[in-house]
Amino acid sequence: xxxxxxxxxxxxxxxxxxxxxxxxxxxxxxxxxxxxxxxxxxxxxxxxxxxxxxxxxxxxxxxxxxxxxxxxxxxxxxxxxxxxxxxxxxxxxxxxxxxxxxxxxxxxxxxxxxxxxxxxxxxxxxxxxxxxxxxxxxxxxxxxxxxxxxxxxxxxxxxxxxxxxxxxxxxxxxxxxxxxxxxxxxxxxxxxxxxxxxxxxxxxxxxxxxxxxxxxxxxxxxxxxxxxxxxxxxxxxxxxxxxxxxxxxxxxxxxxxxxxxxxxxxxxxxxxxxxxxxxxxxxxxxxxxxxxxxxxxxxxxxxxxxxxxxxxxxxxxxxxxxxxx
Amino acid sequence: xxxxxxxxxxxxxxxxxxxxxxxxxxxxxxxxxxxxxxxxxxxxxxxxxxxxxxxxxxxxxxxxxxxxxxxxxxxxxxxxxxxxxxxxxxxxxxxxxxxxxxxxxxxxxxxxxxxxxxxxxxxxxxxxxxxxxxxxxxxxxxxxxxxxxxxxxxxxxxxxxxxxxxxxxxxxxxxxxxxxxxxxxxxxxxxxxxxxxxxxxxxxxxxxxxxxxxxxxxxxxxxxxxxxxxxxxxxxxxxxxxxxxxxxxxxxxxxxxxxxxxxxxxxxxxxxxxxxxxxxxxxxxxxxxxxxxxxxxxxxxxxxxxxxxxxxxxxxxxxxxxxxxxxxxxxxxxxxxxxxxxxxxxxxxxxxxxxxxxxxxxxxxxxx
Ligand SMILES: Cc1ncc(C[n+]2csc(CCOP(=O)(O)OP(=O)(O)O)c2C)c(N)n1
Numbered sequence: 297x298x299x300x301x302x303x304x305x306x307x308x309x310x311x312x313x314x315x316x317x318x319x320x321x322x323x324x325x326x327x328x329x330x331x332x333x334x335x336x337x338x339x340x341x342x343x344x345x346x347x348x349x350x351x352x353x354x355x356x357x358x359x360x361x362x363x364x365x366x367x368x369x370x371x372x373x374x375x376x377x378x379x380x381x382x383x384x385x386x387x388x389x390x391x392x393x394x395x396x397x398x399x400x401x402x403x404x405x406x407x408x409x410x411x412x413x414x415x416x417x418x419x420x421x422x423x424x425x426x427x428x429x430x431x432x433x434x435x436x437x438x439x440x441x442x443x444x445x446x447x448x449x450x451x452x453x454x455x456x457x458x459x460x461x462x463x464x465x466x467x468x469x470x471x472x473x474x475x476x477x478x479x480x481x482x483x484x485x486x487x488x489x490x491x492x493x494x495x496x497x498x499x500x501x502x503x504x505x506x507x508x509x510x511x512x513x514x515x516x517x518x519x520x521x522x523x524x525x526x527x528x529x530x531x532x533x534x535x536x537x538x539x540x541x542x543x544x545x546x547x548x549x550x551x552x553x554x555x556x557x558x559x560x561x562x563x564x565x566x567x568x569x570x571x572x573x574x575x576x577x578x579x580x581x582x583x584x585x586x587x588x589x590x591x592x593x594x595x596x597x598x599x600x601x602x603x604x605x606x607x608x609x610x611x612x613x614x615x616x617x618x619x620x621x
Numbered sequence: 622x623x624x625x626x627x628x629x630x631x632x633x634x635x636x637x638x639x640x641x642x643x644x645x646x647x648x649x650x651x652x653x654x655x656x657x658x659x660x661x662x663x664x665x666x667x668x669x670x671x672x673x674x675x676x677x678x679x680x681x682x683x684x685x686x687x688x689x690x691x692x693x694x695x696x697x698x699x700x701x702x703x704x705x706x707x708x709x710x711x712x713x714x715x716x717x718x719x720x721x722x723x724x725x726x727x728x729x730x731x732x733x734x735x736x737x738x739x740x741x742x743x744x745x746x747x748x749x750x751x752x753x754x755x756x757x758x759x760x761x762x763x764x765x766x767x768x769x770x771x772x773x774x775x776x777x778x779x780x781x782x783x784x785x786x787x788x789x790x791x792x793x794x795x796x797x798x799x800x801x802x803x804x805x806x807x808x809x810x811x812x813x814x815x816x817x818x819x820x821x822x823x824x825x826x827x828x829x830x831x832x833x834x835x836x837x838x839x840x841x842x843x844x845x846x847x848x849x850x851x852x853x854x855x856x857x858x859x860x861x862x863x864x865x866x867x868x869x870x871x872x873x874x875x876x877x878x879x880x881x882x883x884x885x886x887x888x889x890x891x892x893x894x895x896x897x898x899x900x901x902x903x904x905x906x907x908x909x910x911x912x913x914x915x916x917x918x919x920x921x922x923x924x925x926x927x928x929x930x931x932x933x934x935x936x937x938x939x940x941x942x943x944x945x946x947x948x949x950x951x952x953x954x955x956x957x958x959x960x961x962x963x964x965x966x967x968x969x970x971x972x973x974x975x976x977x978x979x980x981x982x983x984x985x986x987x988x989x
Binding site for chain 1: 761762765766825828834959964
């Protein structure tokens with residue numbers, strides 16, 4: 297096992313897939329010569345050259361659409377969006393074409409592309425650079441969404457996403473890029489739709505994904521130490537497909553659920569999960585389901601306020617205490 | 622095959638290097654006071670940005686900081702031509718335009734500090750300065766996202782029968798966005814009085830113009846939309862004024878759009894975080910511009926030569942602007958942050974504006 301950063305893990309996944317499959321092409325703004333705006337692709341252009349690492353103009357709609365077209369003829373493009381916020385410029389290509397082509401063609405056309413890039417707030421860059429659109433993407437049948445919370449998952453999920461024959465959005469997090477986790481040297485992949493129980497517990501289930509899963513984990517530790525509450529933490533890993541079984545099994549055991557995400561609450565991912573739990577495990581619930589999400593407003597620029605706008609340990613603990621009381 | 626005849630609608634031209642643009646009629650009209658004011662503005666932008674860079678390095682400013690240093694003559698020149706009913710809008714490299722329209726250093730600096738006293742109450746940050754009372758509509762973070770909005774400002778002017786134009790600034794990287802291309806078609810088709818000013822600094826982040834645009838003469842894109850265009854250099858305020866005046870006058874008088882490509886340069890990286898900007902361009906290239914085309918220097922030399930400025934006044938203005946920038950940093954530092962409840966204000970107009978007058982909600986023509 298090696299201790300590597302989330303950024304390095306993603307880079308390894310990309311490099312290994314470039315080596316493994318000659319059709320894998322990384323495409324996006326500044327991914328090649330500049331080494332990536334967040335240095336995720338650092339060194340790859342030097343090694344693999346212009347054919348595999350392609351710098352694009354600032355034309356999200358054009359290169360996303362081009363990737364979809366190319367994928368129909370066997371290319372496996374990995375499209376980097378500098379921020380997932382910029383997927384909105386390419387929304388027609390991604391939401392009308394990537395998601396629906398397979399269905400509309402009765403299965404005759406498939407779209408094996410990966411759309412990846414950071415999707416997070418908390419970096420003090422204002423509303424247009426801070427979207428966490430996993431709920432919006434997941435709302436489109438035909439699209440898959442994964443949200444790795446650590447380096448191990450990032451590498452395994454990225455490799456699976458690239459090999460997947462459907463469009464997969466990989467939502468990364470700039471605040472995780474520099475953090476380190478243990479990652480095995482040997483090859484591995486992680487299936488989509490399999491959640492990960494980060495910590496076992498008996499009093500309450502905390503369901504989360506992405507960086508919020510890590511915050512939930514540290515909140516769980518504080519809950520145990522300070523309040524004697526034993527929380528189970530479920531990291532979804534992928535939003536769609538969604539691992540309902542792992543969530544339900546956990547809630548059936550603890551009888552309580554607190555859902556944590558960085559999305560805005562209205563029509564958020566947690567709204568979906570909350571419905572699923574009450575519908576399928578109503579009799580097991582001893583308390584209403586609680587949700588912790590970003591405060592319902594466009595992302596604020598001011599640092600102090602933004603740090604509070606997205607979920608933190610303090611807000612998660614507060615909700616868990618309400619839920620178990 | 623039938624060849625399409627050029628229509629009279631198009632009036633393109635590449636500005637010839639005149640001996641001195643100071644002698645152009647629009648510039649001759651300027652009084653000594655007005656010329657010194659131009660100098661004050663251009664120096665003010667530079668000193669403000671240098672101060673903000675220091676604050677950024679001290680960790681007082683977060684997020685992104687896109688400095689305009691090197692390009693000051695463009696905003697200064699164009700904004701100096703604005704008449705009462707003209708409006709402007711720009712992208713995320715917005716400090717220069719903001720100060721040129723007369724926003725105070727205090728409100729701008731405080732915005733970058735994320736303080737409640739900032740122009741956007743700390744909600745927008747460096748990329749999102751706004752001052753509708755000065756006909757300044759921002760500060761926009763999505764590349765080319767502001768271009769249809771610029772068309773909209775001009776559309777409203779024409780709709781309301783107001784004689785004015787909208788000036789929309791964009792970068793050379795922004796021309797490759799679909800939204801911009803679609804907008805060019807609309808404004809030409811509908812005769813909308815908007816002037817698009819491409820501030821061509823040669824780079825979009827780390828990608829040179831050569832590597833991002835198939836046709837490097839960006840203004841030529843107007844041809845495909847039967848729209849007028851011109852190209853000029855952007856380091857001499859007087860040259861910028863001479864050309865932009867033609868475009869803006871045409872827009873105001875004839876309700877015609879115009880595409881203006883102004884060739885300029887940025888000294889700094891794309892943002893402060895872009896520390897490797899000497900990897901995608903040479904040190905010599907940067908030094909050459911600084912030495913031979915620095916907009917402050919060019920203006921200073923011209924004004925000293927004609928006797929409008931002297932070294933004493935130059936020093937005095939510099940001192941004045943440095944002090945103003947320092948004071949702004951102190952003001953920002955000492956300003957309060959917004960309370961938590963404020964995260965959820967300014968989302969919906971109705972929630973924050975309870976009187977009937979305010980509910981109508983328009984700064985634009987003050988017709989509340
Ligand atoms: C839609 C979109 N894509 C990408 C970005 C990231 N980005 C911000 S500025 C920039 C370069 C733009 O260059 P240019 O238009 O030439 O303006 P300049 O920075 O030179 O002022 C990029 C790629 C963005 N903000 N919006």
